Amino acid sequence: MSIGETGAEAGRPKRRRRTPDEARGEAIVAARRLLIDSGPTAITLKAVAGQIGVTHANLIHHFGSAAGLQSALMGSMVRDLTDALGETVALLRSEAGAPRAVTDSVFDAFEKGGAGRLAAWIVLSGDLKHLEPVRAAVQDLVNAIHERMAEGEATRHRITGAVLFIALCAFGDAVIGGPLRDMLGRDEDSARRIVARLLPTFLL
Amino acid sequence: MSIGETGAEAGRPKRRRRTPDEARGEAIVAARRLLIDSGPTAITLKAVAGQIGVTHANLIHHFGSAAGLQSALMGSMVRDLTDALGETVALLRSEAGAPRAVTDSVFDAFEKGGAGRLAAWIVLSGDLKHLEPVRAAVQDLVNAIHERMAEGEATRHRITGAVLFIALCAFGDAVIGGPLRDMLGRDEDSARRIVARLLPTFLL
């Protein structure tokens, strides 16, 4: 009944030997799932190990320590977040950069894989250094919008304002959007619609 | 050198006997400080006890358990948040409900005493029931805005949209506003200015 047990077949080897990359990858996927489902405190060596059918000592072997696992998890999720923001940049550099499409792209970036929740955890924990890769992604976003706008039409200051605005809303929506929309009787898509509508007012 | 030791005067009683309310109050103040300064994981019985010069067993006596202390802390901070939102309602019912004043009021509500960070912690932990008192405060806010607007000028749907918008931004700013503004080179007041400027567009 426990997670690692898939049955009583005797033919399977008792131990499965993974490459270090496989082992780390599986562990991080499991840890991410635990973070999203049960919160930061659920990310324990034994819990992660149980999810992928290894022992907690094995995780220490691959990550050095529990802090090493947490750090790797943060790095992985921050990488996903910056990748997703990179897709927004690509969108803006193509022709399809309509307000609603850009909004969806940024909101998805914070929602996918629990990136917004992770960022909240990082800030609450005080490990701000893990957010450093996001800085470049955010600045790329500013640059992409700048390129797209006609000369002088939108100053850099207006653009950073727009990015601050959309990022705050996307982050907030990813973390407390659910409960808040419920309190207000608003549907799932409300925040995105509002942001998409307001976005053009920054660039006029 | 330990925290409780202020010197070698002999006249002071070795034990200070507090009323239960005093003891609980001091503990919650200390716990809140620990949450803001060092994150949720820093709120341990020993740490809180050390801050106020008692033993951890004493905290268990007053709160029943560690979970009881956490729950009391959440209740206290949620009460402060709802009180602060109540002040926004009062502001709206007076004559001074200018967009900037309302914006400041809501942003302060999420920033004061770490209310925004606490809300993030509650959501990440999954203890959504602790947020229940906020529901009424948020709905009061909707009602207050509704009263203030001329008949039919702003539908209830537009108002809930405005509240969702301002709450998301205020929450986001309270949690990741600092790092994000730093990445963008924006000053402390940026988000509030933006929100105050956009707020009227909801009600026209």
Next chain:
DNA sequence: GCCTATATCAACATCGATGTAAATTAGGCG
């Protein structure tokens, strides 16, 4: 001034998370 209720403490017990050391085995390579 004494008595009582209880706030407080010291010492102990427990439990889970983390970490360590040594044995075991999977799987590649000669």
Next chain:
DNA sequence: CGCCTAATTTACATCGATGTTGATATAGGC
């Protein structure tokens, strides 16, 4: 096929957080 590296496990050690118990002292009431 047999060997060797290292991924994996088992067993043990540690540490901190939580909880329990019985003793102690303090403040208010008589």
